[in-house]
Amino acid sequence: MPSKQYLDTAQTILRAAQRMTDQHVAAQLKTLAEDYERRGEKAAHAHAAKALDRSAARECEALS
Numbered sequence: 001m002p003s004k005q006y007l008d009t010a011q012t013i014l015r016a017a018q019r020m021t022d023q024h025v026a027a028q029l030k031t032l033a034e035d036y037e038r039r040g041e042k043a044a045h046a047h048a049a050k051a052l053d054r055s056a057a058r059e060c061e062a063l064s
Helices: 003-019 023-063
Strands: none
Touching (some): 003 023
């Protein structure tokens, strides 16, 4: 799942948690949303690293 989708899902879950009257369920949803945020950040970093690797590979090819 791309990073934007993780972050969109996290926001949706947080909105649902804010509407909950059951505080136990709301806390579980907030924890789930935080997990999705972490996954989104991790995916964004992985995507950036791959882009950097591709850029470096193209640069090496151009120098050869």
